[in-house]
Amino acid sequence: MIHFVLLISQQGKVRLAKWYSPYSQKERSKVIRELGGTILSRGPKLCKFVEWRGYKVVYRRYAGLYFCMCINHEDNELETLDIIHHFVVILDRYFGNVCELDLIFNFHKAYYILDEILIAGELQESNKKTIERLIDAQDLLVETAKEEANLISKLIAQATN
Template identity: 75%
Template sequence: MLIHIGCWVCVVQIHFVILINRQGKVRLTKWYSPYTQKERTKVIRELSGLVLNRGPKLCNFVDWRGLKAVYRRYASLYFCMCIDQDDNELEVLEIIHHYVEVLDRYFGSVCELDLIFNFHKAYYILDEILIAGELQESSKKTVARLIAAQDSLVEAAKEQESSISNIIAQATK
């Protein structure tokens, strides 16, 4: 990923994204590096324990398995991204914050229930921001526009499905 910050360019490779609540329940995962299902379960268990047991005044970076876990808590949710040891942690905190801001714009003060009942939208928003573990879109307006376009496509498809169902119902009477 290339991000222009001032006069220099940052490159970060995110291995995975995990959202967990304070009780350790997983609300969203996105894997950009290959992990078996068994490894994924172990990663989630280890990182959940590590992040949830840290004090609120400690830094938001943790060395873990030769990688670095960067996390940030928003209300009852922990947003965690894992990066290479030599990548820029502050940049990843900005990416996390960017994702939360876009979620807030879409849901209007996002909460855990929004992610539970609209998980497909949370994934779609994440996919608009990150592709293959790299930042794709840094503009909140562009992401909001793309999400609105997708919402209107879904509504149009629902209307078309409804009208087709009505036609079939009329024909079978």
């Protein structure tokens, strides 16, 4: 089981945090500080697995972001690395060579994509084409809702004049 997912920039800023286990806000801040310091200080040639508080943290650096997942001690690290890579590939396909700014300004899309891949800390969907279809359908719903909201606001403006 994945307990949480963190995307941390090289400056130590959290760009995405998804918690699948209950942590208080104080604990979350402490976890981010501890893991951020631990992972950012590790050399690039070191192993991508860190033992932490009886769990394993699996991370991988893509461009300027560290993608981190905390798993149970008995879970498979290589499978977790594959899930991280799967998430990055889908982000790349959606944003077209994803960068940190894409995640800052479109964080809701990144969370939606992550929610399509993982549910309750378990892998839900591994097929990239299925996830792309679901994301496209969500984008279409959002556009339709925006158009309807604009139409309604225009009707209200005309009625009040």
